[in-house]
Amino acid sequence: MIQFPKIIQGGMGVGVSNWRLAQAVSKLGQLGVVSGTALDQLFVRRLADGDKGGNMRRGLDAFPFPDMAKRIWQEYFVPGGKPSGTPYPPVPMHQRRDVRKLVELCMVSNFVEVFLAREGHKNPVGINFLEKVQMPHLSSIYGAMLAGVGYVLMGAGIPLHIPGVLDAFAAHHAAEYKLSVTGAAVGQDTQMHLDPADYAEGPLPFLGRPRFLAIVSSNTLATTMLRRASGRVDGLVIETPTAGGHNAPPRGKLQLNAAGEPVYGERDQVNIQELRALGVPFWLAGGYGNARKLREALDQGAAGIQVGTAFAFSEESGMRPDLKKRLMAQAKVGAGEVFTDPLASPTGFPFKVAQLEGTSSAFNIYQERKRVCDLGYLRDPYATADGNIGYRCSAEPVANYLAKGGKIEDTVGRKCLCNALMANIGHAQVRKGDVEEPALVTVGDDLNTIATFLAPGRQSYTAADVVRSLLSLSAEVEETEEPARVMEPVLAIA
Numbered sequence: 341m342i343q344f345p346k347i348i349q350g351g352m353g354v355g356v357s358n359w360r361l362a363q364a365v366s367k368l369g370q371l372g373v374v375s376g377t378a379l380d381q382l383f384v385r386r387l388a389d390g391d392k393g394g395n396m397r398r399g400l401d402a403f404p405f406p407d408m409a410k411r412i413w414q415e416y417f418v419p420g421g422k423p424s425g426t427p428y429p430p431v432p433m434h435q436r437r438d439v440r441k442l443v444e445l446c447m448v449s450n451f452v453e454v455f456l457a458r459e460g461h462k463n464p465v466g467i468n469f470l471e472k473v474q475m476p477h478l479s480s481i482y483g484a485m486l487a488g489v490g491y492v493l494m495g496a497g498i499p500l501h502i503p504g505v506l507d508a509f510a511a512h513h514a515a516e517y518k519l520s521v522t523g524a525a526v527g528q529d530t531q532m533h534l535d536p537a538d539y540a541e542g543p544l545p546f547l548g549r550p551r552f553l554a555i556v557s558s559n560t561l562a563t564t565m566l567r568r569a570s571g572r573v574d575g576l577v578i579e580t581p582t583a584g585g586h587n588a589p590p591r592g593k594l595q596l597n598a599a600g601e602p603v604y605g606e607r608d609q610v611n612i613q614e615l616r617a618l619g620v621p622f623w624l625a626g627g628y629g630n631a632r633k634l635r636e637a638l639d640q641g642a643a644g645i646q647v648g649t650a651f652a653f654s655e656e657s658g659m660r661p662d663l664k665k666r667l668m669a670q671a672k673v674g675a676g677e678v679f680t681d682p683l684a685s686p687t688g689f690p691f692k693v694a695q696l697e698g699t700s701s702a703f704n705i706y707q708e709r710k711r712v713c714d715l716g717y718l719r720d721p722y723a724t725a726d727g728n729i730g731y732r733c734s735a736e737p738v739a740n741y742l743a744k745g746g747k748i749e750d751t752v753g754r755k756c757l758c759n760a761l762m763a764n765i766g767h768a769q770v771r772k773g774d775v776e777e778p779a780l781v782t783v784g785d786d787l788n789t790i791a792t793f794l795a796p797g798r799q800s801y802t803a804a805d806v807v808r809s810l811l812s813l814s815a816e817v818e819e820t821e822e823p824a825r826v827m828e829p830v831l832a833i834a
């Protein structure tokens with residue numbers, strides 16, 4: 341019988357759930373998950389910062405296509421790191437047909453993150469992607485599979501076609517993925533395509549087919565995923581609207597409370613009994629980061645829980661130490677405030693924002709930032725009048741967005757999550773005049789509970805402290821840790 345982890349450390353982009361955090365959690369027999377979002381960009385910035393500790397280099401040395409690894413190292417590594425106050429190098433933005441360099445960066449960076457998370461133990465590691473960020477999907481998934489990723493988890497959209505991609509790559513076939521293009525004409529070609537054979541530098545390595553977990557927020561979506569997906573869905577993560585990161589919008593017409601946050605009602609409740617009847621393992625997420633909630637989830641028939649916020653503040657996470665510290669100080673006195681912002685994210689989904697001075701949660705910081713769109717992960721592909729595909733982001737400079745046919749009302753309150761999330765993990769872009777991109781921290785509604793993981797006299801806690809605490813009311817869980825699942829993809833040649 342397959343044993344599943346009781347705790348999934350949720351994917352937290354960009355780089356909050358990095359390889360260190362995922363490795364720490366997986367070593368403990370639970371599921372550590374790296375974020376796959378914008379890893380290409382993050383990888384370039386780590387190399388530009390001089391690859392302190394040599395971890396990226398170690399990962400590159402293990403990459404099965406050495407010429408590709410060498411090209412990337414030679415282009416982006418800066419010995420000793422770039423001088424402070426100078427910008428990170430530009431990386432091309434994603435499109436339906438990415439330039440080869442970008443495909444290679446995605447493959448390599450996803451490989452390295454998973455490779456590092458798998459070092460030193462034999463337990464599975466997962467990778468998390470957002471369905472909304474479609475353009476890097478194929479190359480990212482392939483890179484993660486080359487490193488033997490055990491689970492792919494995906495939400496923020498309906499990832500119906502990912503299971504088929506996993507099957508294709510595991511069988512050494514090319515994979516296709518239909519890009520959602522606003523206003524595309526019937527029959528317009530919007531497929532993305534990746535044939536691993538075009539990139540391999542020898543026989544293709546053996547690849548296991550990772551398990552696929554869809555992150556959904558309703559019974560309807562859960563059923564849709566299981567009925568209509570292009571291949572096997574191995575389980576579901578059910579995320580409620582208290583979870584950190586993006587939230588599903590409320591069902592029906594959007595209503596806001598007095599503070600301006602979306603109001604969730606009865607229709608947004610998930611029926612656990614119906615979920616159980618679907619017959620696949622499921623994990624509950626959103627405010628489940630304590631021992632009592634894990635016990636409750638198990639009693640309801642869940643395989644376990646997915647937890648984000650508690651792990652985001654552990655020592656191993658990639659969040660900037662000063663941000664962790666300031667939010668921890670708020671949490672200790674119960675003063676942490678989280679706003680579910682219906683406008684901030686260019687995805688259009690509500691996005692949870694910790695209220696913290698000096699970050700874009702503050703109106704003055706948001707207003708002072710000059711709109712720039714140079715990372716482009718959240719750009720929305722749209723059909724142009726001449727039958728091509730254009731790309732626009734509602735947080736880009738307003739005039740540019742309007743010139744691309746975007747609507748003015750869609751630009752209001754939009755924040756550049758791409759640049760902010762890079763700033764959250766210590767890789768802020770530097771603009772003219774030594775101006776650094778401001779941070780914007782996302783956390784769950786349960787922010788104030790993070791202080792409960794601190795041992796007396798301690799100012800910080802580790803991922804192991806979180807795992808131990810979560811399991812404290814589910815003692816038998818220790819016996820059901822997933823047995824070592826050996827996947828050595830790079831060694832065996834198909």
Ligand SMILES: Cc1cc2nc3c(=O)[nH]c(=O)nc-3n(C[C@H](O)[C@H](O)[C@H](O)COP(=O)(O)O)c2cc1C
Binds near residue numbers: 351469470646649785
């Ligand atoms: C900092 C942070 C970033 C997150 N980023 C993502 C993400 O990139 N993809 C995703 O599927 N979920 C993301 N989430 C949601 C988590 O994976 C998880 O489901 C959620 O945090 C669980 O609720 P909790 O925060 O109450 O523990 C994020 C959560 C946090 C706190």
